[in-house]
Each structure stands twice: as structure tokens, then as C-alpha cells.
Amino acid sequence: xxxxxxxxxxxxxxxxxxxxxxxxxxxxxxxxxxxxxxxxxxxxxxxxxxxxxxxxxxxxxxxxxxxxxxxxxxxxxxxxxxxxxxxxxxxxxxxxxxxxxxxxxxxxxxxxxxxxxxxxxxxxxxxxxxxxxxxxxxxxxxxxxxxxxxxxxxxxxxxxxxxxxx
Amino acid sequence: xxxxxxxxxxxxxxxxxxxxxxxxxxxxxxxxxxxxxxxxxxxxxxxxxxxxxxxxxxxxxxxxxxxxxxxxxxxxxxxxxxxxxxxxxxxxxxxxxxxxxxxxxxxxxxxxxxxxxxxxxxxxxxxxxxxxxxxxxxxxxxxxxxxxxxxxxxxxxxxxxxxxxxxxxxxxxxxxxxxxxxxxxxxxxxxxxxxxxxxxxxxxxxxxxxxxxxxxxxxxxxxxxxxxxxxxxxxxxxxxxxxxxxxxxxxxxxxxxxxxxxxxxxxxxxxxxxxxxxxxxxxxxxxxxxxxxxxxxxxxxxxxxxxxxxxxxxxxxxxxxxxxxxxxxxxxxxxxxxxxxxxxxxxxxxxxxxxxxxxxxxxxxxxxxxxxxxxxxxxxxxxxxxxxxxxxxxxxxxxxxxxxxxxxxxxxxxxxxxxxxxxxxxxxxxxxxxxxxx
Numbered sequence: 156x157x158x159x160x161x162x163x164x165x166x167x168x169x170x171x172x173x174x175x176x177x178x179x180x181x182x183x184x185x186x187x188x189x190x191x192x193x194x195x196x197x198x199x200x201x202x203x204x205x206x207x208x209x210x211x212x213x214x215x216x217x218x219x220x221x222x223x224x225x226x227x228x229x230x231x232x233x234x235x236x237x238x239x240x241x242x243x244x245x246x247x248x249x250x251x252x253x254x255x256x257x258x259x260x261x262x263x264x265x266x267x268x269x270x271x272x273x274x275x276x277x278x279x280x281x282x283x284x285x286x287x288x289x290x291x292x293x294x295x296x297x298x299x300x301x302x303x304x305x306x307x308x309x310x311x312x313x314x315x316x317x318x319x320x321x
Numbered sequence: 322x323x324x325x326x327x328x329x330x331x332x333x334x335x336x337x338x339x340x341x342x343x344x345x346x347x348x349x350x351x352x353x354x355x356x357x358x359x360x361x362x363x364x365x366x367x368x369x370x371x372x373x374x375x376x377x378x379x380x381x382x383x384x385x386x387x388x389x390x391x392x393x394x395x396x397x398x399x400x401x402x403x404x405x406x407x408x409x410x411x412x413x414x415x416x417x418x419x420x421x422x423x424x425x426x427x428x429x430x431x432x433x434x435x436x437x438x439x440x441x442x443x444x445x446x447x448x449x450x451x452x453x454x455x456x457x458x459x460x461x462x463x464x465x466x467x468x469x470x471x472x473x474x475x476x477x478x479x480x481x482x483x484x485x486x487x488x489x490x491x492x493x494x495x496x497x498x499x500x501x502x503x504x505x506x507x508x509x510x511x512x513x514x515x516x517x518x519x520x521x522x523x524x525x526x527x528x529x530x531x532x533x534x535x536x537x538x539x540x541x542x543x544x545x546x547x548x549x550x551x552x553x554x555x556x557x558x559x560x561x562x563x564x565x566x567x568x569x570x571x572x573x574x575x576x577x578x579x580x581x582x583x584x585x586x587x588x589x590x591x592x593x594x595x596x597x598x599x600x601x602x603x604x605x606x607x608x609x610x611x612x613x614x615x616x617x618x619x620x621x622x623x624x625x626x627x628x629x630x631x632x633x634x635x636x637x638x639x640x641x642x643x644x645x646x647x648x649x650x651x652x653x654x655x656x657x658x659x660x661x662x663x664x665x666x667x668x669x670x671x672x673x674x675x676x677x678x679x680x681x682x683x684x685x686x687x688x689x690x691x692x693x694x695x696x697x698x699x700x701x702x703x704x705x706x707x708x709x710x711x712x713x714x715x716x717x718x719x720x721x722x723x724x725x726x727x728x729x730x731x732x733x734x735x736x737x738x739x740x741x742x743x744x745x746x747x748x749x750x751x752x753x754x755x756x757x758x759x
Contacts, residue, residue, distance in 0.1 A: 184377075184392035214395050216439060220474055265443055269456055273443070276459035277467055296377045 173207040180232040187291035191231040215270040227283040234288030241303035248284040378698040399432040400678030404685040411672035420658040429553040430644035431479025436679035437637040442469025475517030497662030518645040529621035537628040542601035551609040568675035594709035597681025599636035614643035630740040667693040
């Protein structure tokens, strides 16, 4: 798992994980594609140790390991839908399949929407699974976010904090 | 796109397009033109992120390279790191031996297990069962998909412990690692690896019973072939045609060519397309497999050399078993090295290396100045090397499916392409299929 998780203990028993987890997904060197990771980093400074904050840069299917044993999970990823850059989408994956128009799927590779559906088919989804998607444009090489996407980070972080206090 | 050609009227020109569009990059397609019932053109375009990374690497300190190249591919970060550190170590005259070398083999085992298990169980097996996706297969056969995920997780555990990206406390660097694991840390993986190894034996039996299309090709196969081990990090480049050259001489015999329909470069060996990856490795290194892997391969009843691209799934399953056995051997014999990294003295020069990524040989070349700054980087990924070969396979395969509708033909083409496990969406995760007639 190419992840880092705040508060995890890497070693003999593997990471020790909390029942509530926030997982930012993306590629740290592909511009706006990193927005999920940036939200995770932002939240790490705002949240107590009872909530696990992880950054997932590997294949989406690795999420099935990261959510194992969790009760509540909030996933944050870059999205590519019809909306403007920076637009925020929220999905309750517990209730059903998440928006394929925003997280497009295919039969070739395992994206976020597919990883969630495989988790559902195998009975491995946490009782509460929420997904935030932030619309991005073309992902450049590098680690900078565009202004429009960067502007959405604070709002998504605030909304996720709100989810956790419910 | 709606068109006017009719699949039942083979004399008209007909175009079958399979658009492979990564979510972010939006490039890549297969275009097949059929005229008078004959396949006229087969043009495959696959987006290649390394081209952009080559420019991004210039001006960076050599110590940043492993972290940067680890982001080129979401599936095979270790392969990119390994080719990079070996090339840079060649410049600095550094040899990484003993336990550090073993740890590099171990982390590579983790990547092969992870990458191959994903491809076998969730990307390619659905093709053999008539499922449109891994999700559909998971619904009907949760026990099979769970077994695949169990094997994959064992690979993940190795990579998680030894680190693949900078955010991790342990990571790959020029000269070795930032930190090395203790014996206890490695031993903690053993039980899970043994369970995965048992599951991997079942997996070889399972895939070898699939119904394979009767489709054999005359392949020129290429893989590293070290003297006394199955290849990961080192070894001369060998081919089924008798080639044997040191890996740094790659560019003397392998040529990249620009083709007009693609921004990606096509690679040939002495002017001919070639096959790299699991099938090529098994063909060229069968005598270097571990005892269980050798036995499992023999029990499949397949005759070597493998010449059917659909047998690639068997080769991958055999390699998963090999990698788990090899990982257990390394863990069992492990003695922590005196230092996590050997001393590196920076000097100017050019270095080249090839390692065996899950999809085939991955070549890197770097030029650094006396201060350790990258002046030039060149990366030749396995998918680009296999592109011409995939086109040749499609050219040979298409006549048997020309009577199908464009949509069905496109799906069959995809199955052929999928045999190669091409890395088509490195940054993110999406492809789209489109059928075009004109």
C-alpha cells in the first residue's frame, strides 16, 4: 500500500486503524489530481487522533484494504464530470452506486467507483461510506493545484468536519 | 459514433475504433481500417506519461528522482524507482550487494504480486468468463475475487513495509534504502506470504484450465536473463533470437521510432517488433524459476515456448507463485545489512539500466552533472515496447472476427490488448470504449 496514514504504526502488526477514516486519493505529482491528498493533509491538522487520515496514491483497489474494519469512511478524490473546475460533489456510497458521470468507470481498470462496487459485492464496505469528488481539468505534471481547485479545498475540509460531528 | 458501414458488407471500408481515454489525459486509441474484407491498417495509440516526466526530471537533484518516478505509474512505482537507482548508481560507480540487494528483490516481488494479482483476477479473468467487468464477476464469484485480493494484499504488505513513495518512513534511494527492516519486521510477513503462496498455487491451476483461443504467434521475446536467478533488477538483455547484450547497451540495438498517428514512440529490436513481459520472461528464464513455480508450470501441460498471448495470464500466475516463494526465501535468509545504504560519491556522467517491471523491461538513462543535477532523462516503458507487438497480434487476430459487429469486434480487440496488461492510465483510472464506423 503506497499510503501514509497519520498515527499509523508501521511494523509487525501492520497499521493500527481507527473506526472512522478519511482517505484522500490522488497522484501527488499530477497537479489537480492531487486534490484528494491535499484535503487529507488539511484535515490532518484539524482532527483528533480518533479519526485516521490517510493518503492513498496507489491503485484504487488498495482502498479495500484501507477501509477494512472501519465503521465510517470519507473518501476524497479528484473528479471529472460536466461541471466547472472546483465544483464539489458528495455521494453516499452506502445508499448505492456513486455517480459514474463524475467518477467514470470502465471494464479495463479499477477506478474509485469500481473499487467501491467490488467492496460492496464482497460485503466489505463500511456501514457509512461517503465520497467527495472535486472536479478538475487537465492534470499537469507537478505538485501545484490550480486556483479553482485549490479554492475548493477549504470548503470540502469544512464539510467533512461537519460530517464527522453528526 | 454512428456510421454507415455494415459489418455484413465486407467490401466497404470499415473502421473499428477503440478509444482508450484516461480520465485526465484523454489520449489513446486503437484504429483498425478494413477494406475489401482485408485488414488494411492497425494503429494503436497509448498515452505515455513518461515523456512528460523526462522533461520534469531535468534540473532535479538525483536524490529526488526515486520519489518523482514513483508517481509515473500507479501500478508499478517500484519498477520506475529500481531502473532509476540502478542507472544513477552506474554513474556513481556504486554496487548494491548482499542484504540490500536482497531487499530490492523483495520489494520487487511485492510489486509483481500486487500488479499481476490485480490483472489476473479483476482485469483479465472476467474476459474468460464472459463478464463485462471485475465487479460483475465479484458478484457471482466473491470467493474467487477474494482470493485474488488476498494474494494482492500480500504483495501490498511487502511494499508497505519497504516503502514505495516518499511519504513512507522507509523508502528506496540511490545506494540502498532510507532505513532497512529488522528481522522481526520481515518475519511478521511470513505467515501471510505463505497463505498467499498456497492461494497462488491454486491460481495457476485455475487459470490454466481457462478456455484459450487457438491463436499462436511467432514471437521474438525479450527479457533480462541473469546467470543464476529469475530476473528483477539486473542481468543482460536476452532474446529468443539469441541476442545477449549488457542492459546499458539497450539503445544500441533497440530503436524508438516516431509514428505519425501517435505521440508515443514505437520500439523495435533490429527493426522487428518484440514481446516483453511475463510471457517473455517465463519463456527465456523457465530454468531459473523456483521449484514450486517450475512444478506448477509443468502441471499446466502447456508447452514452452508459450506463443499464445492469452497464455500470458498463466505466465503471470506462475510469476506470482515465484515471487511469493522468492519473498519467503529472502525473508528466511535475511540478515540486516551493516548500513541501510552504501556510501555514494557524486560524479558527472551518464548511466543506463534495465529492470523487469511487471509488464516487461523498463529502460532508464540519466545524465547528471558533477553536482548531482539531472541534465537529461530517458525512459522507455514496457508498454511502449509492446505496442508494435500488440498491433501485430491484432492484425493476425482481426480476420477471425471481421464478421462480427463493430461493437463485438472492438470487445474482442480489447481482449487481445488486455493480454499485454498495458499501462494505459497511469495518473488515474478510466478508459472509454467507442465504436466508430464510416
